[in-house]
Amino acid sequence: GIQVEQSPPDLILQEGANSTLRCNFSDSVNNLQWFHQNPWGQLINLFYIPSGTKQNGRLSATTVATERYSLLYISSSQTTDSGVYFCAVTGGYQKVTFGTGTKLQVIP
Amino acid sequence: DAGITQSPRHKVTETGTPVTLRCHQTENHRYMYWYRQDPGHGLRLIHYSYGVKDTDKGEVSDGYSVSRSKTEDFLLTLESATSSQTSVYFCASGANTEAFFGQGTRLTVV
Numbered sequence: 602g603i604q605v606e607q608s609p610p611d612l613i614l615q616e617g618a619n620s621t622l623r624c625n626f627s628d629s630v631n632n633l634q635w636f637h638q639n640p641w642g643q644l645i646n647l648f649y650i651p652s653g654t655k656q657n658g659r660l661s662a663t664t665v666a667t668e669r670y671s672l673l674y675i676s677s678s679q680t681t682d683s684g685v686y687f688c689a690v691t692g693g694y695q696k697v698t699f700g701t702g703t704k705l706q707v708i709p
Numbered sequence: 710d711a712g713i714t715q716s717p718r719h720k721v722t723e724t725g726t727p728v729t730l731r732c733h734q735t736e737n738h739r740y741m742y743w744y745r746q747d748p749g750h751g752l753r754l755i756h757y758s759y760g761v762k763d764t765d766k767g768e769v770s771d772g773y774s775v776s777r778s779k780t781e782d783f784l785l786t787l788e789s790a791t792s793s794q795t796s797v798y799f800c801a802s803g804a805n806t807e808a809f810f811g812q813g814t815r816l817t818v819v
Contacts, residue, residue, distance in 0.1 A: 644810040701751040
């Protein structure tokens with residue numbers, strides 16, 4: 602199956618700092634999504650981004666499908682950004698595979 | 710938000726008993742998924758469905774079975790629960806684009 606690797610595994614930021622999270626995948630994919638899992642365990646859809654660049658407020662994402670990676674940018678981080686960020690890719694038969702996540706802690 | 714509900718939200722059961730978790734979606738999505746989440750492992754796919762009565766195994770399917778008799782419902786059954794199946798279980802559904810997740814079910818096998 603498709604392998605999905607995320608880096609870094611852990612990240613601690615001072616409030617107001619910027620960060621870049623990376624997702625590498627091992628094969629061609631149909632779709633790619635970024636999720637945020639908040640401290641209460643809820644999985645929140647951030648971006649559906651099989652290719653190109655999208656922005657939503659302080660967050661933006663870029664996927665370069667031909668090079669098999671995606672980046673999630675967080676600017677001016679806030680404590681509410683804390684949690685785990687997952688990349689998930691969709692392969693054949695719409696099978697969705699997750700990376701192991703990046704745990705982000707934003708400190709005041 | 711997509712209408713995906715999981716039931717129960719919490720369950721404690723004894724080793725060796727059967728357990729069924731239910732996922733219900735109101736979006737008429739074709740695809741549905743069951744994942745488990747454990748510390749250090751992220752979300753791992755148990756089973757998924759690409760249509761009514763069409764299901765396939767994921768990477769951690771041993772000890773689990775699924776059924777999908779209607780578009781809106783996807784059931785996950787642990788035939789004989791074991792302590793290693795203590796986990797948080799997430800259901801998801803999607804069309805050809807995004808997948809959306811339920812709130813999760815915390816299952817404890819004692």
